[in-house]
Amino acid sequence: MTAAHPSDGRLLVPLYVHPAVDPAAWRAVAAAGPARVAAVVLNIADGPGDAPDNVFAAAAEEVRAAGIPLLGYSDTDYGRRPHAAVVADLLTYRQWYAIEGVYFDQVATATGALPHYRRLATAARAAGCGTVVFGHGDHPDPGYAELGLADLLVTFEGDWEAYRSMTLPLWTARHANAHFCHLVYDVPAESAGEAAALITARRAGLGCAVPGTGDNPWATLPYELSALQPQS
Template sequence: MSTLLVPYYEHPTLRPTEWAAIIAAAPRLYGVVLNPASGPGDRPDPAFAELAARLRAADVRVLGYTDTAYGHRPHSDVVRDLTRHRDWYGTDGTFFDQVATGQEEFAHYQRLAVAAWGLGCGTLVLNHGAPPHPAYARIADVLITFEGTWTTYQNLPAPPGSYGAGVRTGHLLYGVPSGADAAGAARARGAAVHCAVPGVGDHPWGTLPHALEPTR
């Protein structure tokens, strides 16, 4: 069974119907990525705080979006974002984006993981976008081993390998046409969690998975 991890990067006051559809789908979700301003922003956003409370009340795992710039963002800046997500939005875990894949960067991410755990993050999702070195499985609950277009996904030469017991892999797909069996494709490639949206271009994560699109 491949469940939905939903990165939806739209403000709740501008897309209330879409956010309501996400909350209504709570039993089908692995989690939701909360991203007020390419991270937590510089100050608390009351609308996102209220949304996070609604998600938690529906028993949805709330993951704070945190960019890591492939290991180039300073440790202190990342930890500041983790702390703001926790203090302002009560996040349950973190979604580390733009994560490096090489073994040489692993020590940096191991330090970030220790900091995240110390701040109470119960879930760590690492978005590599490609298969990483196996060492990353030691710190992650979910490794995102693919992010890209539906066309590219269908043409993958082989499913990404397993990272051992207790570590899920996830795939994030965009440009997915209506009617495509994205969940089936994710299962066939070993992904325990996935998201497949119709959006394309620079902001595909401003669209919902077809299965969650609200009826207007």
């Protein structure tokens, strides 16, 4: 299986809304194609759920058919969740939804957890995941950027005001832009262009800026794709 190789300016889309609730959002992502969307994070229930969801499977297949890789979401609880439980998530995603990669979320940032995440990355690749993403949400110890560990580090996830004041660590300059992703929510419409420019200026090869707020801001499309969503 071929890994997704992100390039500057493309989107990583955490699409955390059921296709039955917002089918237009899923169609908009598929319509955007791989030139604009590097990958979509598939998250059924903070993981794959207890049983296959045929509606999710059909929507996932439409995205895959458009040439966009799918990443299965698994919460690692900052290293507290057992290795076997996390690996079971990605194996289930592979079986039910044929994911091409994995998005490990709530990844620890401290050096001491590196061996745990090295094992998870190794297990993911052994299971056929061509792309491994670490969702730190903050800048981790530089060791997490070591070659062969994760393909992508999400080094910011938070609201627009926090992103505007974020400081970029110097060590990130030693790595390619394509190794980093910034996810920003609660972005006002009038600030959408500024957010996109700031993501690029901060050397994040991938990003996503959405208007969403609350417990699940990722139920909304990124601004770059909203024009592709049919209006009701």
